[in-house]
Amino acid sequence: ETGVTQTPRHLVMGMTNKKSLKCEQHLGHNAMYWYKQSAKKPLELMFVYNFKEQTENNSVPSRFSPECPNSSHLFLHLHTLQPEDSALYLCASSQDGSGGYPDTQYFGPGTRLTVL
Amino acid sequence: AQRVTQPEKLLSVFKGAPVELKCNYSYSGSPELFWYVQYSRQRLQLLLRHISRESIKGFTADLNKGETSFHLKKPFAQEEDSAMYYCALSVGYQKVTFGTGTKLQVIP
Numbered sequence: 001e002t003g004v005t006q007t008p009r010h011l012v013m014g015m016t017n018k019k020s021l022k023c024e025q026h027l028g029h030n031a032m033y034w035y036k037q038s039a040k041k042p043l044e045l046m047f048v049y050n051f052k053e054q055t056e057n058n059s060v061p062s063r064f065s066p067e068c069p070n071s072s073h074l075f076l077h078l079h080t081l082q083p084e085d086s087a088l089y090l091c092a093s094s095q096d097g098s099g100g101y102p103d104t105q106y107f108g109p110g111t112r113l114t115v116l
Numbered sequence: 117a118q119r120v121t122q123p124e125k126l127l128s129v130f131k132g133a134p135v136e137l138k139c140n141y142s143y144s145g146s147p148e149l150f151w152y153v154q155y156s157r158q159r160l161q162l163l164l165r166h167i168s169r170e171s172i173k174g175f176t177a178d179l180n181k182g183e184t185s186f187h188l189k190k191p192f193a194q195e196e197d198s199a200m201y202y203c204a205l206s207v208g209y210q211k212v213t214f215g216t217g218t219k220l221q222v223i224p
Contacts, residue, residue, distance in 0.1 A: 004159075031210055042120070043160075043202065043214035056211055090160065094210065102148045102206035107160040 023091030139203030
């Protein structure tokens, strides 16, 4: 599959569970992002990785732990989440911002997370 | 902090009518602005960006720094334009702030 893929597409977990979301991009990009999309709220940037280094943490609680082992893969590890963390989690990728202007972001289909 | 406001949650227009999706922003610097679109059962994707000054699928958007607006316009709406539209502002090269989105419904 081309573009940005995310697995799983749907996830239901209890508050004491540990789970991980996976994102993979096949576009040769060097930047990857996690966003949270809740009902009736704007898309919220959570984390940015550029060349595997975290460059942005938008005050995200520590129960969300990102991991970027290489420029093509991005994980979001989840631990002791709360029901209010239920949302659509979107992954995106882009070039590395070295062109002198913001790069277009390419989004995955998202993981619909429900925390019971 | 930067903010993007899309005042309309839903905009319904008849096919062939003009469309204007409103977007206002607050940012003290020189912004880079985008419109993203999400069609039914498809992923979020870039529609256009102000730096390109291009027209995509008949849509245009002009940055008005005086009014801090970046409204999206199309002279004649088509049914396939029905989708969620998000205005976004970029601070730096990678930090993007999105609006809450406007659902455009084109009535046949």
